[in-house]
């Protein structure tokens with residue numbers, strides 16, 4: 368199977384309301400172009416340097432998603448072109464994105480990354496921390512970011528019921544937030560190993576790498 372065929376086959380399995388972000392980290396330009404030529408426009412990268420190189424070299428209508436931990440000193444490099452930052456995991460980072468977006472005269476869509484896994488290595492806010500940020504934001508404090516949803520990663524485990532439970536907790540939190548913020552619509556959850564469960568539990572954006580491009 369080629370990457371283009373993988374993309375088409377994968378999209379055919381996805382419900383219409385679910386956005387596919389093709390995670391192209393570590394993958395070379397020709398493979399990304401093959402996916403693009405199969406109609407894929409949303410791509411995700413987790414490192415700023417790699418993202419910048421690829422953005423410069425590939426078609427300009429690609430919508431780039433930053434899905435990995437972002438250091439504040441690198442925000443300025445991606446702000447001119449990034450489509451959605453999934454991995455906002457501190458208020459300091461949110462403030463820096465707001466500042467740089469102001470300079471670039473942009474409003475950057477972002478997601479708050481929520482810590483739902485039982486793992487030490489995953490970044491993100493607790494539900495309480497996220498709620499506190501969302502309460503403060505309508506005052507216009509961050510006028511150059513648009514917080515439009517949440518991102519979460521489940522524990523990397525064979526225990527499907529645990530994964531399901533973690534996704535479900537995020538879905539119920541977003542439903543709670545949506546009561547007050549109706550434009551809060553993006554729920555980014557699900558990767559190659561767990562995207563089906565994620566969609567069953569309410570995801571509307573999946574981030575898929577290895578199922579499309581092969582193992583890294």
Ligand SMILES: *Cc1c(COP(=O)(O)O)cnc(C)c1O
Pocket residue numbers: 390392413434435520557558559560574575576577578
């Ligand atoms: C690498 C990565 C993915 C894709 O993982 P696959 O298992 O290859 O589908 C999704 N989300 C994040 C945050 C990643 O870093």
